[in-house]
Amino acid sequence: MSDAVHRPAEPGREYPISPLFALDTLWFQVAGTLCNLQCTHCFISSSPTNHSHEMLTLEAVKRHLAEAEALGVKEYYFTGGEPFLNPEIFEIIEATLKQGPVSILTNGLLIRPDAAASIRQLSDASEYSLDIRVSIDGYDPRTNDPIRGPGTFHRILTGIGNLAAAGLNPVITVTEACEGAGSQEGRLRFLEFLRSVGLTRPRLKVLPLLRIGAEAERSRAYESWETLRGRHLTPEEAGILQCSSCRMVTSQGIFVCPILIDYPDARMGETLGDALGPFELRHQACFTCHVTGFSCRT
Amino acid sequence: MSRDRVQLPDVTPTVDLGSFDRVAFFGGIYSNHLALGEALKLARSRKVDAIVALGDFGAFGPHPDRTIEILREASLPAIQGNYEQALSTGAEDCLCGYTDPRDNYYAQLSYDYTRTRTSAEHKAWMGNLPGHIRMTVGGRKLLLCHGSPRKVNEFLWRSMTPDPFIRKLLRDHEADVIVCTHTGLHWKRLIEPGRGIVNAGALGRPANDGQTHVWFTIVEEQEISPVPGEIQVEFVPVPYDHERLAREMAEESLPPEFIETIRTGWWTTCLEILPAKERALGKH
Numbered sequence: 001m002s003d004a005v006h007r008p009a010e011p012g013r014e015y016p017i018s019p020l021f022a023l024d025t026l027w028f029q030v031a032g033t034l035c036n037l038q039c040t041h042c043f044i045s046s047s048p049t050n051h052s053h054e055m056l057t058l059e060a061v062k063r064h065l066a067e068a069e070a071l072g073v074k075e076y077y078f079t080g081g082e083p084f085l086n087p088e089i090f091e092i093i094e095a096t097l098k099q100g101p102v103s104i105l106t107n108g109l110l111i112r113p114d115a116a117a118s119i120r121q122l123s124d125a126s127e128y129s130l131d132i133r134v135s136i137d138g139y140d141p142r143t144n145d146p147i148r149g150p151g152t153f154h155r156i157l158t159g160i161g162n163l164a165a166a167g168l169n170p171v172i173t174v175t176e177a178c179e180g181a182g183s184q185e186g187r188l189r190f191l192e193f194l195r196s197v198g199l200t201r202p203r204l205k206v207l208p209l210l211r212i213g214a215e216a217e218r219s220r221a222y223e224s225w226e227t228l229r230g231r232h233l234t235p236e237e238a239g240i241l242q243c244s245s246c247r248m249v250t251s252q253g254i255f256v257c258p259i260l261i262d263y264p265d266a267r268m269g270e271t272l273g274d275a276l277g278p279f280e281l282r283h284q285a286c287f288t289c290h291v292t293g294f295s296c297r298t
Numbered sequence: 299m300s301r302d303r304v305q306l307p308d309v310t311p312t313v314d315l316g317s318f319d320r321v322a323f324f325g326g327i328y329s330n331h332l333a334l335g336e337a338l339k340l341a342r343s344r345k346v347d348a349i350v351a352l353g354d355f356g357a358f359g360p361h362p363d364r365t366i367e368i369l370r371e372a373s374l375p376a377i378q379g380n381y382e383q384a385l386s387t388g389a390e391d392c393l394c395g396y397t398d399p400r401d402n403y404y405a406q407l408s409y410d411y412t413r414t415r416t417s418a419e420h421k422a423w424m425g426n427l428p429g430h431i432r433m434t435v436g437g438r439k440l441l442l443c444h445g446s447p448r449k450v451n452e453f454l455w456r457s458m459t460p461d462p463f464i465r466k467l468l469r470d471h472e473a474d475v476i477v478c479t480h481t482g483l484h485w486k487r488l489i490e491p492g493r494g495i496v497n498a499g500a501l502g503r504p505a506n507d508g509q510t511h512v513w514f515t516i517v518e519e520q521e522i523s524p525v526p527g528e529i530q531v532e533f534v535p536v537p538y539d540h541e542r543l544a545r546e547m548a549e550e551s552l553p554p555e556f557i558e559t560i561r562t563g564w565w566t567t568c569l570e571i572l573p574a575k576e577r578a579l580g581k582h
Contacts, residue, residue: 022448024463072466075458100460101573129457129573169577184399201582203570 016233018243018286019278024074025242025297026064026272027258029250030056030092031080037107039148040218041137041177043210043285044262046081053261054251055081058088058095064249065099067272075101077297079258084110090118097126103298105173107148108134108159116166123168131298132170133205134160137178139193147177147218157197164198171203171298177218181206208292210259210285222284229282233290241286242295247275258296259285310378310429310450315348317434320518322346322534323442325479326379327369328502329359329412333512334368336538337501344516344534350431352479353379353444355424356412357392357405358502358556360546366420378427379444379480380451384409385416386425395451398570405568407553432473436519436529438492441473445480454478454497456485457575464495475529477517482506482568483576484513484533492520492527501536504563506580511535511563 032053035046044052068076076096083089083104096102111119111132123130134156138144141153148156163170172194180186187206194202209215211222238244248255253267254275260266260283268275281290288294322341327334341349351374356362369376378386380393392409396402429450431442446452447467464487467476477496483506484499498515499505505513513533520528544560555566564581565572572580 022466069462072463072469074460074463099462101458123574127457128460129455129575131574167578169574187399201569201577203577 014229015280015282016228016231016238017278017280018233018238018241019235020247020276021239021244023068023071023245023247023272023276025077025246026068026073026075027077027079027246027248027296028056028061028064028092029053029080029248029258029261030061030078030083030086030089032056032251033081034085035081035107036085036109037082037149037152039137039214041147041175041209041215043213043215043259045213052252053081055086056092056249056251058091060251061092061249062095064272065096069099071272073100075103077103077105077258079105082107082110084115090122093119093122093130094125097122097128097130101128101130103131103133105133105135106159107152108136108156108163109152111159111162113162113165116162116168119163120166120168132163132168133173133298134163134170135173135175136160137175139178139189143178161198169199169201169203171205172199173205173207175207176209177215182208205298208288208294210288212259212285213262222287226284226287228286228290233281237290240293240295241281241289242297243279243289246296247272259289310383310427312430312432313375313428315350315375315431315433318348319435320344320346320516321433321435321440322349323477323479323496323498323515323517324349324351324374324501325484325498325514326354326357326482326500326502327351327365328354328357328500329362329365330502330512330538330543331359331361331364331368332540332543333501333536333538334365337512337514337536338368338372340534340536341514341516346516348433349374350433350442351376352442352477352498353377353450354381354479354502355379356381356385356416357408358552359543360550360552362412362416363420366416366423370423375431376427377431377442377444378424378429378450381409381412382424382427383450385413385421393451394568395445395453396568396571401568401570404553404555408556411550411552435475435517436492437527438474438529439472440475440477440517441471442477444478446478447471447473447476451480453481453571454495455481455483455573455576456487456497458573459487459495461487461489464489467495468493474527475517477515482565484515486531488529488531491523491525492529496531499533503559503565506565506576507563508581509535509563510540510561511537
């Protein structure tokens, strides 16, 4: 899996740094850490009662959009928690689509036929792409429901079906908590499964597990060797990392990336302008990003 | 698993060609030597005063050396695409920047075919091409690149290239107009008169619209305009003997999926990289 080369750290520096080459991707934690599910692998432990990060208001999103426009941001991502819990989500999508392409990460449970129709309308009204990414964690209730909750498999499929009926082709994401999903065979099986539920042109993204938050309890936490301590990254290697081209807006401020929002030292400031500097890759989740070449982007 | 490709460092030089009135731009040719021949005739009949090739001469189609020979015979100014960078440096893959296994599978078939059938002398020629060209048209500063000015294999799709980002690119690279290719789909967005992005599309394969012709692009000064410095962008369809190309591809045992694209005008591969809007317009 890994083709990462181990290079010694620069003298005097314990961890490698990731410079921000350009702020291309701006993430919004639109639902905070509030979710209608409590998945056992969630790296930020989102749940119906987790208020670590509150929902973002339309007004807050607009404030950061104005900053993003001046900085030439290329694309926007909304996540949570569950973005469609946010009472202003459709206004937020509409405002953002005036400025650039949008991707929304959702569990699909709130995508009822009327919501799917609204999403389609917003998509058609913009010259920029609107992508919906729906998470599922198995081929059937037996594999999915222990992770995402009882009964969720069928409810997710209903949401996906509503999107398809509205003429939208969501990207389906599955984590490696779904056994075999990371292999080529598992991937083909998943694509076949998606065709069988009505996605004629299935789009699939497989995500590695991040051993922080709830996932550290479900499987295991990082071991001490899983660190970038003592390593040096070339600019090309740093360029693969999501944090070299993104920042994350939450109700608590601007964070380096979508993964590290529970770590105070990953908060880079109050405004985007505060958060344009480099970041030291001292977290063990950084190890996963580097070694797998994984990006949160679609 | 998705894996973003290595960002290629920009080590290639920039060449300044001077000032022109009407210029034709050829996007990815992908070894479609038949379309290239027709496009040259068409462009010359339109009295352009320069024709520039924007890279990715190989891939997808048959007999890659035929395309290079036509380009060199015509002495067209040209820049490197990711294919020319890959072939001239002996890279193991095409550096296309795909992230999906199916996209990469077909890209590798193309690359392996092209690599073994491109002469060493042509590869050396590719290695000496500039990475960017600057020129002026109608007083406007054009910057020609393959993917984007900052990265040879960055995809600039219409639905994913918003106005604020275009402004940033123009500002960072001191240009009025960026002319690029790499996506295979032609589009333009002028954020104000004479300033914006023009994606020249591709000569090598159709534009995923069910039509078999391919495209090149003409940029010229807008002569009758109330606004000074306005430019005119025209996308020119190029009909060619696509059935003959399909036969040549079959004789070379290239994948039936590629041949289907040439015959139907619908993309069958490299689909996963398409953004939602562009994907929705195709058949597959």
